[in-house]
Amino acid sequence: MKHTKSLFALSLSMYAFTAFGWGQKGHDVTAYIAETHLTPVTYEAVTELLDGKSMVYWANWLDNASHTPDYSYTKTWHYKNIDDGFNYEEAPLHPNGDVVRAIYDQVEVLQNEGASRTDKQLALKILAHVMGDIHQPMHMGHASDLGGNRWNVKYFGKDNNLHSVWDSSLPESAHKWTYTEWNNQINRPTAEEIAFIISDGSPENWGQETFEICKQVYKNTPQGTNISYDYISDWTPTIEEQFLKGGLRLADILNTIYDPQYQQGNIFIVTQD
Numbered sequence: 001m002k003h004t005k006s007l008f009a010l011s012l013s014m015y016a017f018t019a020f021g022w023g024q025k026g027h028d029v030t031a032y033i034a035e036t037h038l039t040p041v042t043y044e045a046v047t048e049l050l051d052g053k054s055m056v057y058w059a060n061w062l063d064n065a066s067h068t069p070d071y072s073y074t075k076t077w078h079y080k081n082i083d084d085g086f087n088y089e090e091a092p093l094h095p096n097g098d099v100v101r102a103i104y105d106q107v108e109v110l111q112n113e114g115a116s117r118t119d120k121q122l123a124l125k126i127l128a129h130v131m132g133d134i135h136q137p138m139h140m141g142h143a144s145d146l147g148g149n150r151w152n153v154k155y156f157g158k159d160n161n162l163h164s165v166w167d168s169s170l171p172e173s174a175h176k177w178t179y180t181e182w183n184n185q186i187n188r189p190t191a192e193e194i195a196f197i198i199s200d201g202s203p204e205n206w207g208q209e210t211f212e213i214c215k216q217v218y219k220n221t222p223q224g225t226n227i228s229y230d231y232i233s234d235w236t237p238t239i240e241e242q243f244l245k246g247g248l249r250l251a252d253i254l255n256t257i258y259d260p261q262y263q264q265g266n267i268f269i270v271t272q273d
Contacts, residue, residue: 022171022243023171024059025172027059027060028056028059028060028179029179029186030246030250031132031247031250032055032180032182032183033250034055034247034251034254037251038251038254039255041260042251042257042259046124049117049120050121055128055250056179059129062074062125066078074097077102078130078139079098079139079141080207081094081141082140082141082214083142099130100204103127105123107127109122111257131253132246134203134246135242136166137166137213137214137238138214140214142218148161149164151218153226154224154225157226162218166217170232171239173232186243187247189244194248197248201252201253201256210242220234
């Protein structure tokens with residue numbers, strides 16, 4: 001604990017090099033699952049706010065935008081670094097924000113009747129992305145290794161890092177599906193399962209939940225691990241679950257904001273073809 005300041009300084013100086021998000025596929029899946037669970041009233045409001053485009057269209061926008069001068073202030077909004085030796089509540093807060101606070105802030109804008117249309121559009125685009133990020137385990141990774149970016153592993157014998165593996169390599173190896181195929185296969189929860197997933201609408205609790213998964217990922221993936229078929233098999237259910245949770249919780253947030261008749265727990269049920 002005595003090294004808190006030095007480690008936090010390290011995270012401040014290097015955050016710009018941290019990889020963002022799930023890979024493109026993961027964000028698309030999360031946004032599309034959410035879209036399928038919007039009530040008709042919410043769907044109309046969201047589509048109108050996004051000028052006819054879907055949330056999937058914007059799901060990966062922030063990963064690129066955060067590298068531009070206009071939106072560089074969002075660079076730290078993709079993650080919440082928690083070093084080994086800290087519990088979730090004790091972790092130092094980044095002065096420029098983190099993924100948990102980013103969710104609260106975007107929801108506040110969307111709920112604010114006085115906010116401009118432009119501000120609400122931006123908030124929705126950001127929210128559609130960071131709701132994926134908060135469910136990616138390595139986005140609760142250590143500041144000291146940049147969320148796993150400096151946690152060296154091999155992926156089928158080739159040099160890689162733990163963050164990159166979880167962003168893209170692992171989901172793509174789990175299933176070679178389009179985002180619509182991912183949705184068709186994993187977006188089949190019962191009403192009881194939906195109620196359980198959205199029963200706690202707190203970003204703080206979602207972050208802590210992901211943090212607990214992250215600790216297990218580190219424990220089960222020592223540096224130098226050669227990740228192969230058994231690892232993919234072991235962790236695929238977690239990836240599927242995190243995609244689904246992110247989508248359902250995003251839908252719940254938006255339904256709560258835009259549909260006066262919506263009650264948490266009565267989320268719109270998708271009927272699969």
